Amino acid sequence: MAFIALGINHKTASVDVRERVAFTPEQLVEALQQLCRITPSREAAILSTCNRSELYLEQDHPSTDEVLAWLAGYHNLSLEELRACAYVHQDDAAVRHMMRVASGLDSMVLGEPQILGQMKSAYAVAREAGTVGPLLGRLFQATFSTAKTVRTDTAIGENPVSVAFAAVSLAKQIFSDLHRSQALLIGAGETITLVARHLHEQGVKRIVVANRTLERASILAEEFGAHAVLLADMPQELVNSDIVISSTASQLPILGKGAVERALKQRRHKPIFMVDIAVPRDIEPEVGELDDVYLYTVDDLHDVVAENLKSRQGAAQAAEELVGAGVEDFMQRLRELAAVDVLRAYRQQAERLRDEEVTKAQRMLQNGTSAEEVLALLARGLTNKLLHAPSVQLKKLSADGRFDALAVAQELFALDEGSDKRSQ
Known part of the structure; x- marks a missing residue:
């Protein structure tokens, strides 16, 4: 039995590679079943977010x-390219x-809370x-x-630090007064919801x-007093947007250089601040070449x-200690589970030996043998049979010089030097 965590993340791979290794929600079930069918993995789960794609596996x-x-x-990548940015952790690691x-x-954002929900998904x-x-299920x-304990017992998640918060913070640096700004948010998922909340709290003039x-x-817009439109309406909205933040699950860019150029002309080249949080990217990279556009990706938010x-x-240190305790507790429970099969077989x-002796008795x-004699023979016979295999093995271990195993046997049978004296 072996646990494996294998993948790439924002520390090891650029956004170009991460978007090529990302799994869409529609791919996951088929990919998981294929993974278990083609590889030696008996159990598997896939976590795929904008910052990481990881496989969690259980193998013999x-x-x-x-x-x-x-x-x-x-994902149609070369194996060499993947090896260059992949990491592998095994068992307790x-x-x-x-x-x-x-x-x-x-x-990327220490203590961000969304990842726990993504892992549950x-x-x-x-x-x-x-x-x-059962094994991977217990690990999850x-x-x-452990993650819940970290959230409850430390302050790692108290301050509003997230990619969404970072995007809004950057907008505040570019636009000194957000009350005069209009924002276009593309998508309606969890990240965009956080962006909308932060923009609303900053008093942005209008949110679409x-x-x-x-x-x-419409559901998201209603929560923050925003205006809801379809993706097809973006060109018109782009003209009035000072801030554009996008995070969808689209596999292809949904906002191109041409559409932004046309909007800039109508805006008389008034600048637009854009953040593309999606992986794969929602906004064509070429948009960043335009003079009046400030385009940032998730990788640009590091600072x-x-x-x-x-x-x-x-x-973070307190959280790391709680994680360490969680690992130790889980591995101990796993080792205890490993003994279950041995105990079941021994029982x-x-x-079986008991039933044989009872049948003989x-x-x-x-046949008329007295009860007293039968009980004595039953006890003696059962004791001899239960001790036979351990006695043979202990003699063999001793002859082979396996004194470490003898010490384990003494501990296993709860023996010590004073046991004979106490039994007298």
């Missing part, structure tokens, strides 16, 4: 080469990595795909429990939410994020 024996080959093939990820300790999809069994539950479905955009993280650094063997009673 660690076998990562086939998994890397599958991941590269699935894999457990620690999952718990750190769920606790926000491995995020990954677990739910894997259950739907039928690729999570332990991971969620553009989404593929008007119903979802802003770092500035806002100072208040969380002190809580079955003992019960019943025959002796039927």
Whole structure:
């Protein structure tokens, strides 16, 4: 049995690579089933966000080469290119990595809370795909429990630091007075909801939410007094937008250089601040070449994020200690589970020997042997049979010089030098 965490993230791969390795929600179930079918993985889950794509696996024996080959093939990458930015953690290191990820300790924004919900979604999809069994299931539950403890017992998530918050902070640096600015938000997911909340709190003059479905955009818009439109209406809205922040699940850019150029002409080249939080990207990179556009991707937010993280650094050490305790507790429980099969087999063997001796005793009673003699023979016979195999093995271990095993046996049977004296 081996746990494996394998993947890439914002620390090891650029946004260009991450968007090529990302899984869409529609791909996940089929990908999980294919992963378990083609590789030696007995259980599997996939976490895919804008900042990471990770596979969580349970295998009989660690076998990562086939998994890397599958991941590269699935996304049409060369194996060498993937190896250059991939990382692999095994067993307790894999457990620690999952718990750190769920606790926000491995995020671009230290302590950001969205990752826990994303990991829970990954677990739910894997259950739907039928690729999570008892072992990986226990690991996910332990991971969620540890992450909850980190949130409850530390201040790592108290301050509003997130990619969404960083985007709004950067907008404040470019536009001194957000009360006069208008914002166009593309998408209606969790990240855009956070952006809308922060912009609303900053008193932005007008917020427009553009989404593929008007119903979802309307729900979000209503919460913050914004205006909802379809993606097709973006060109008109772009003309009046000082701030554009996009985060959708589209596989292709939805805002091109031509549309932005036309909007700039109508705006008389009044600047537009843009942040593309999506992976794959929503805004064509060429948009950043325009003179009156300030275009940032998630990778560009590092400096802003770092500035806002100072208040969380002190809580990180306490969080790491809680994660360490979570790893130790889970691995101990796992080791205890490993003994269950041995104990079950030993009990079955003992019960078989008991039944044999009871059957023999019943025959002796039927043949007229006294009850006292039958009980004595039953006790002696059962004791001899229960001790036979351990006695043979202990003598063999002693002859082979395996004194370490003899010490373990003494501990296993709760023996010590004073046991004979106490029994007298």
